[in-house]
Amino acid sequence: MFLSAQQVGEFRENGVLIAKNVLTEADFAGVEAETSAYIDRRARELQAEGKIKDLHEDAPFDKRIGLLFEQCPEIERGIDIMSLLGKQMFGFLHNDNLLDAVESLIGPELTCSPIQHLRARMPGGKDGGKHGLVPWHQDAGVTLEEADSSDIVTCWIPLIHATRQTGCMEVIPGAHKLGHLEHVAEGGTTIRPDLLPKTEPLCAECPRGGVVFMTKYTPHRGQPNLSEQVRWTIDLRYQRTGTPTGRPFHPDFPVRSKAAPNSVTRDYEDWVSRWKKAHVDGKGKQMHRVKPKPAMAM
Numbered sequence: 001m002f003l004s005a006q007q008v009g010e011f012r013e014n015g016v017l018i019a020k021n022v023l024t025e026a027d028f029a030g031v032e033a034e035t036s037a038y039i040d041r042r043a044r045e046l047q048a049e050g051k052i053k054d055l056h057e058d059a060p061f062d063k064r065i066g067l068l069f070e071q072c073p074e075i076e077r078g079i080d081i082m083s084l085l086g087k088q089m090f091g092f093l094h095n096d097n098l099l100d101a102v103e104s105l106i107g108p109e110l111t112c113s114p115i116q117h118l119r120a121r122m123p124g125g126k127d128g129g130k131h132g133l134v135p136w137h138q139d140a141g142v143t144l145e146e147a148d149s150s151d152i153v154t155c156w157i158p159l160i161h162a163t164r165q166t167g168c169m170e171v172i173p174g175a176h177k178l179g180h181l182e183h184v185a186e187g188g189t190t191i192r193p194d195l196l197p198k199t200e201p202l203c204a205e206c207p208r209g210g211v212v213f214m215t216k217y218t219p220h221r222g223q224p225n226l227s228e229q230v231r232w233t234i235d236l237r238y239q240r241t242g243t244p245t246g247r248p249f250h251p252d253f254p255v256r257s258k259a260a261p262n263s264v265t266r267d268y269e270d271w272v273s274r275w276k277k278a279h280v281d282g283k284g285k286q287m288h289r290v291k292p293k294p295a296m297a298m
């Protein structure tokens with residue numbers, strides 16, 4: 001879906017745009033089936049190891065991993081994009097409905113950044129919904145300086161209806177105009193607290209099928225998941241081809257081009273092998289511009 005001039009204007013003014021009806025049910029089907037199959041396989045392995053008693057085979061996608069996680073937190077390991085390396089997900093990274101919208105924001109020469117995640121935020125309850133909570137940051141803060149001149153659009157895609165209850169994002173509208181704010185390593189990479197703009201944050205509720213678009217300078221954070229649903233999201237970044245991603249040791253690839261259509265990569269095996277190599281080559285490399293604090297010696 002191409003965005004309207006009004007939506008593009010809103011994005012430029014606020015640094016955030018919640019666009020509804022970008023994706024269809026068919027767009028999600030492959031990724032959800034692939035992820036479900038992985039969860040099922042892992043659940044059976046963990047059951048064989050005696051770590052899971054009830055497989056919850058009939059539970060829906062937005063519940064099952066939560067019910068398994070209660071029995072064995074290991075179940076969430078390996079679901080992220082660069083670990084699962086699924087063929088359906090690789091296809092989704094080229095999704096035309098999504099890329100039409102991104103093209104409306106940064107033009108038709110598009111590269112998929114390797115900063116890409118599939119996240120399952122477990123239902124609240126025990127820990128007050130804090131599982132995997134991300135503090136205030138700009139996405140520019142979690143890239144290396146090489147990407148400072150790159151125009152990067154973050155696409156935050158909920159697989160459920162993201163509401164305050166399920167834990168949508170909070171975003172500070174207009175604050176992207178401040179440019180890069182210094183980040184510190186305090187419970188994750190976060191904006192230096194005294195630099196955080198005082199503007200009232202927007203609770204970025206977004207229905208399934210919608211996408212929250214943000215610039216790399218838009219301050220945002222996750223909200224706790226206080227619901228009984230798993231807050232499944234995919235967050236991706238696209239940028240103009242030829243500009244640095246901020247993760248030079250991880251694989252990027254062109255997904256759309258008017259100027260050179262043949263440059264678009266659809267080679268799934270190549271993507272998998274580049275990620276596998278990156279896991280080895282990228283080990284121990286600094287990924288955020290702020291060095292993480294060393295773990296305290298006990």
Ligand SMILES: O=C(O)CCC(=O)C(=O)O
Nearest residue numbers: 134154156221222223235
């Ligand atoms: O999902 C969240 O809570 C935060 C995600 C995020 O920071 C991002 O997509 O850039």
Ligand SMILES: [Fe+2]
Nearest residue numbers: 137138139220
């Ligand atoms: Fe982010």
